[in-house]
Amino acid sequence: MAKSKKNSVNRRGFLKGAAVGAAAIVAGQNADAQVAPAQPAAQTRATTALPSAGLARVETTAPPRADVYTTDRPGSDFMVDVIKTLGIEYIAANPGSAFRALHESFINYGGNKAPELLTCLHEESSVAMGHGYAKIEGKPLMVMAHGTVGLQHASMAIYNAYADRVPVYIVLGNILDGQWRRSDVEWTHAVQDCASMVRDYTKWDDSPISLTGFAESAIRAYKIAMTPPMGPVVLIADQVLQEEPVPDQDRGRLRVPKLSPTTPPAGDAAAVNELAKLLVAAENPLIVAGRLARTPNGLKLLIELAELLQTPVLDRRQRMNFPTQHPLYGSGSLAEADFVLGLEVPDFYQVIHAQTPVTKMGMESRLLTKPTTKLATLSTMDLLTKANYQDFGRYNEVDLAIAADAEATLPSLIEACKKLITADRRRAFEARRARYAEVAKQNQARFLQDAAWGWDTSPITTARMSAELWNQIKGEDWSLVSDVVFQSFWPTRLWNFTKHYQFIGGHGAYGVGYGAPAALGAALANRKYGRLTVNIQSDGDLNYAPGVLWTAAHHKIPMLNVMHNNRSYHQERMYVADMAARSQRDISRAGIGNDISDPNIDYATLAKAYGMFSIGPIENPADLGPALKRAIEVVKRGEPALVDVVSQPR
């Protein structure tokens, strides 16, 4: 609990004549602006601008008695006391006047440690950094932003984090009371209800109007963000509360409430027993894993459940749920399954149905399972559903739906299954073990054969890129912090993922611009563990806010960025080609508005400009291995590096 310093003295001093002095300065500046003569062209080339006549007069004349406004205890110091109790390591922020006092308090009063300020060049990057960081570290970092223009920049990244059920702790500056707004800037940067803009896709927000209220809401916000289903939260730090001294009458009574973490909601015993019966009785059960493994324990528990029942796992690659070369990884089949269990699967309907492709008219989804297949879901999706933004997907008609955190429920589910397993059932499970092992072996052989096609071609295939990368990192303690969907899943097909931090899933809401900053946030979390962070970076994504390269270099966050440079917004290019084919018009024009070429972007030069070691563009596949090796040497020295690889579309 933070206490007001006993010797804290409010030195706020209003001396006589303040209004007169301030008025004099303003009048002087205004007068100067009106009478200053136009400067001849030659004079404008002077390298050092001279002070204006008005400013010179003010600064060289003995001032009248003026108010000097100081305090050693602004409200923002107390806010720092509060936030320090949460154990937040970093603040990601692009600077903004609406939180200038809080900014100053963190770096001076708070010593810029725990949390440490990270300089971001865009608010979207700040939030996405928090998104990636939380998926590695299991807790949020803090983001500071303007309540208006900063939040507008940040909003897409907040939506991604919300849809991905990831906690981000966002503090916004705002001046609620119009009487305290000093200029047109402060009026345009102030808002009546900051959080309304993002309320549809945050878990909670509050706008406290006292420091006591701030303390309670700050702790509550953290608690809510961290309770599954997790999500971003928004707390408004009113600028007046930040900048004004802590009122004398509050000094003795301000306190920081104790954080009381909420245990994750686990499924009720009767429902869990019913689920166990379905699992144990099934002849061909299949587990579908979505955002299951919140922590390393989730991965461990799913392995235990799958091996106990010899049940294959269909991984949606939204978290590191299951080892990619385990015999039960991807060896099951929806068509053969007689029972399908979805664990934290946000798009369960899409999993069990084939959707009509965009190239066909109408919506004719077709069930991929047998009509008799029983279905169950165990998910927190049912605990956080809003109306406007519809990330909840199609309605699921299932036999059993348990609204609970899957990771928290797995221990009781495993125990319930153990109690039901008879010798006969155990023999049946063992019989399918060999079958799935054979399927997994065949899958692996097929992946390797598929990877060989186009091996020496240029642009470099994503399979070759992944194999070259694996060759360089397989002996390291590595962590892949980018999605694999844009590389035809080659990393998860070829690499041996076994640890929770080796994969973090994707965007959440497919908001492009997530990749580079989320990878940087994950790399930041990996730094203290000495892991080799690898980011396969899509070119279109990087161009939303390439300033993250500078943030990585400035804060010396080691990470290997490998550009998947297909010189296009390729997904959209395919969609436009689809539409052209449907319209029977010129398909060859589908690159218009989608291609990122002519001129090609030189990402190695871009990275250099931001202070990052870089190599490329690499077009010859034979050059890729040596380039990656050089870049990894730099990363191992504690710096970021980038290798630009000109690659196949997917």
Add this chain to the structure above:
Amino acid sequence: MKKLLLTVIVMLPVIVAAQTNTAGNETNGKRLFMEKNCYYCHGTAGQGGRDGARLAATVLNADGLIRYVRKPAGAMPAYTEKLISDQELRDVLAYLKSLPAAKAPKDIPLLNQILEK
């Protein structure tokens, strides 16, 4: 007039043969494969990927390819005659048939390492 008629009669089999050239023109096929954006999903080497099947060294014959392109089964858009002619598809097939087959993974050191792990 007779000379013109004779020329037409003599040239007709050539024209017809060109229109139904089952062998196809590999060079033109490569151009079409890129221009019609087949490579978007199937890769410039026809290697396939997340969005399209491998086409390099395809076992399809001309009739099979034409039939599939006109009425594809999956996510692929239908390419009608208006977008690409049968003969152009034969040229594309000639290009696909010309693409080298992949080596066996055991003959590629990086893949062999994974194979033998």
